[in-house]
Amino acid sequence: MNFVYRVSGLLVASDQPLPLLARTRDEGVAPDVTIHFAPVPDEEGRACGAFIVFGPERLDLLVPQVLRVRIAAGRSLTVDVAAGVPTGAVQTYLLGPAFAALLYQRGLVPLHAGAVRTEAGGAVAVAGHSRAGKSTTTRALMRAGHALLCDDQLVVDAASGLAQAGYPALKLWGGALAHFGEAAGEAVAAGLDKYHVACADGFDTSPARLQAVCVLVADAELHAPVLERLPFPEAVAALGTLAHHAYVAHALGCRPGLFRFSAELARRVPVFLLRRPDNLDGLDAVVDRVREAALG
Structure with a gap:
């Protein structure tokens, strides 16, 4: 090897x-x-x-x-x-x-989330389903000075809240590449206008304690992002739907473990719903709301 x-x-x-x-x-x-x-x-x-x-x-x-x-x-x-x-x-x-x-x-339970370092040395996660804008928001946070911890798949220990580093790359759609002025790497898959973008210079390899999880939802009717903290039951439910490729966990008999993970993490880490406009114009305001969540 x-x-x-x-x-x-x-x-x-x-x-x-x-x-x-x-x-x-x-x-x-x-x-x-x-x-x-x-x-x-x-x-x-x-x-x-x-x-x-x-x-x-x-x-x-x-x-x-x-x-x-x-x-x-x-x-x-x-x-x-x-x-x-x-x-x-x-x-x-x-x-x-x-x-x-x-x-x-x-x-272990991988969350469908990216994460960056915060000013306090912890981490904040940007979670959501496909096309929610996770990687785009993560890239905007990096542009604002936050080091990348992971993109798309986050491993965090629910008992301690310790989030692990993934690897130094993002997957961005063509429109996001143009917005950030990034050069496209290899395509994520044949026929998709989505590309790997290496981010070695802004990557932090050490684990960090998770300060907050922001669950992104794109809303075409919004003109500004809206942040709200989820009560515990809703936080558990939200985390339960965000285990990455959860159907595989169900097939392997891990469903009870998913619930235990979601409940324990929701007890330890605040979970927020972050509804954002369905465009790239207000990314700076979205970054501000994520930072607000990290501050509790």
């Missing part, structure tokens, strides 16, 4: 380079997770969305004509890539749904 990285608090060793990840100097330490690029045999199992489940300790992510990833015991990922598939697409599926399934096998 020539390539060693740290992702979401785990030491990851791969036999091929993963350009989006940040190399680490922990080469002498046994890895938590190994990634091998090798053929994966086709086997019959229970279909669950993009996954084929053989049991709680073994399942495959299958994206036809792109790749097949075997996820085993929370410790290994075997990646079988179709010929000609770009690296960007491989890493989209490997570091997204495949890694989420591996985290569930390890008893």
Whole structure:
């Protein structure tokens, strides 16, 4: 294993380079997770969305004509890539749904959220469903001086509130790229106007205590963002819907763990609903509301 990285608090060793990840100097330490690029045999199992489940300790992510990833015991990922598939697409599926399934096998819950460092040295999460504007808001927070902790998939320990660093890259839609004047990297997937953007210069690798979670909702009728703190029951419900690729956790028998995670995190960390205009014009005001949430 020539390539060693740290992702979401785990030491990851791969036999091929993963350009989006940040190399680490922990080469002498046994890895938590190994990634091998090798053929994966086709086997019959229970279909669950993009996954084929053989049991709680073994399942495959299958994206036809792109790749097949075997996820085993929370410790290994075997990646079988179709010929000609770009690296960007491989890493989209490997570091997204495949890694989420591996985290569930390890008893961890990844939130569908990005996160940045706050002025106080903690972290604030920007959560939401697809197209809520998480990565765009995270990039706007970086522009305002906040270091990136992660994009799209956040691992946080509910008992301590400690959030782990992901990897130094964002996924941005073409309109957001133009807004920030960013150069497009590789496409996230074929046919999508969404791209990987490396952010090594603004990335913080150390974990941080989570100060707040902002759940983003785009609202075409709003002209200014509106922030409100959610009462505990609503906070638990909101977090429960934001486990990333939660249907995989259900298929692996992790549903009770999702509820316990949501309740414990909601007790420890304030959760806010942040409704924002469905455009890029008011991003500075959205950043101000996220900062307001981080201050409690």
